Structures are given as structure tokens and as C-alpha cells.
Amino acid sequence: xxxxxxxxxxxxxxxxxxxxxxxxxxxxxxxxxxxxxxxxxxxxxxxxxxxxxxxxxxxxxxxxxxxxxxxxxxxxxxxxx
Amino acid sequence: xxxxxxxxxxxxxxxxxxxxxxxxxxxxxxxxxxxxxxxxxxxxxxxxxxxxxxxxxxxxxxxxxxxxxxxxxxxxxxxxxxxxxxxxxxxxxxxxxxxxxxxxxxxxxxxxxxxxxxxxxxxxxxxxxxxxxxxxxxxxxxxxxxx
Numbered sequence: 639x640x641x642x643x644x645x646x647x648x649x650x651x652x653x654x655x656x657x658x659x660x661x662x663x664x665x666x667x668x669x670x671x672x673x674x675x676x677x678x679x680x681x682x683x684x685x686x687x688x689x690x691x692x693x694x695x696x697x698x699x700x701x702x703x704x705x706x707x708x709x710x711x712x713x714x715x716x717x718x719x
Numbered sequence: 720x721x722x723x724x725x726x727x728x729x730x731x732x733x734x735x736x737x738x739x740x741x742x743x744x745x746x747x748x749x750x751x752x753x754x755x756x757x758x759x760x761x762x763x764x765x766x767x768x769x770x771x772x773x774x775x776x777x778x779x780x781x782x783x784x785x786x787x788x789x790x791x792x793x794x795x796x797x798x799x800x801x802x803x804x805x806x807x808x809x810x811x812x813x814x815x816x817x818x819x820x821x822x823x824x825x826x827x828x829x830x831x832x833x834x835x836x837x838x839x840x841x842x843x844x845x846x847x848x849x850x851x852x853x854x855x856x857x858x859x860x861x862x863x864x865x866x
């Protein structure tokens with residue numbers, strides 16, 4: 639599964655993209671898995687209300703299932719326009 | 720309908736002039752441009768990051784929704800990414816409709832949606848620091864007008 643990070647999430651984790659093997663059932667499970675890895679993930683995922691997630695390039699909720707998902711992206715609320 | 724995501728500057732006047740030029744059933748054109756603002760004279764550069772792939776999809780979805788909802792004759796969205804300096808145009812939208820109410824409403828809708836539903840992130844660089852622009856609660860509230 640490809641995991642992408644944007645804006646300050648990318649900066650805190652220190653890379654734009656990584657590939658991981660996971661059995662996580664939902665986005666929330668995946669976040670818990672990442673948090674358990676290293677301090678930089680804890681820093682990036684400390685406040686979920688400041689985060690958004692997209693599954694295969696569509697906005698999703700944190701309780702969304704990861705079944706069949708190929709690309710997960712984490713980023714702050716968007717500031718376009 | 721045209722959606723463009725690019726790093727290069729765009730020619731606003733030429734885009735406006737060309738927009739819906741071949742249509743004779745259009746009575747109203749609304750064109751809006753967003754510009755890099757330097758309120759306190761401290762901004763040296765505005766950096767815009769985006770999510771290639773999702774950006775184009777999200778913008779197309781928003782543009783199509785506006786087109787269907789207001790029966791627009793045409794709709795145009797251009798959004799830049801990369802490094803921009805104060806005064807540069809970041810983006811533009813244009814809407815074409817038989818009457819002005821629909822053209823204005825659709826442009827307003829497009830702006831509200833692409834502010835908080837298109838995957839762009841702005842970072843303001845000054846001489847001393849670089850800070851990510853925080854999303855405003857008012858941007859989120861603005862969306863509820865349209866549901």
C-alpha cells in the first residue's frame with residue numbers, strides 16, 4: 639500500500655511517500671500502527687481533528703475500511719483558492 | 720468544461736476573452752481571479768503544494784457539479800502550484816450562463832468548494848519564517864450554504 643503525506647504532515651514525517659505492508663482494517667488502525675513505529679509519526683498524528691485522509695484520491699473518514707485500497711494520503715485541511 | 724492545474728503563470732485576459740466565445744446562448748459571464756496577497760508587506764513568496772492526480776479529479780468533480788446545478792453553458796477552472804510572488808494570480812474560475820444570477824452563484828460555489836475540498840496547501844514565506852496557512856472555520860461554514 640502506498641502512503642502519501644502532504645504539507646506539514648510530510649514535513650513532520652520527513653518523507654512524501656512510502657510503501658508499507660499492513661493488515662490494518664481501517665484508517666484508524668493504520669494510524670495506530672504508524673504511531674507505534676516512531677516518534678515522528680506520533681508528532682504527525684497527534685491531533686486527528688487537524689488531519690484529513692484520502693483513500694485512492696477520494697476524501698474519506700478515519701473509520702473507513704482499507705479493503706482494496708491502494709493509495710492512502712494524509713494531509714492537513716486544504717487551503718486552495 | 721476545462722480544468723487546468725499548472726505551475727506556469729496563465730494569461731488571465733486571454734483566458735477571459737476566449738472563454739465561451741463561441742457561444743451565442745450565453746448572456747452572462749463571471750470571471751474571478753485569486754491573487755497572492757501581502758497584507759503586511761512581509762511576504763516574500765507563496766508556495767503552493769498539491770496532490771497530483773487527486774487535484775485534477777477533485778476540481779473536475781466540483782466544476783461538473785456547478786455545471787449541472789446551474790445549467791452552465793461553460794465552466795473554466797485554472798489553479799497554479801509551486802512558488803508564487805505577491806501580486807501573481809494563483810487561480811481563476813469562469814462561469815457562463817444565460818442569466819447573471821446563475822453565473823454569479825456558480826462562481827461563488829466553485830470558490831467555496833475549491834478552497835476547502837481541492838487538495839492544495841499554501842505556505843507563506845517571509846524573510847524570517849515559513850508557515851503553513853491554516854484552514855479557516857469560516858471556509859468550512861461557507862460550504863453549508865450550498866447543501
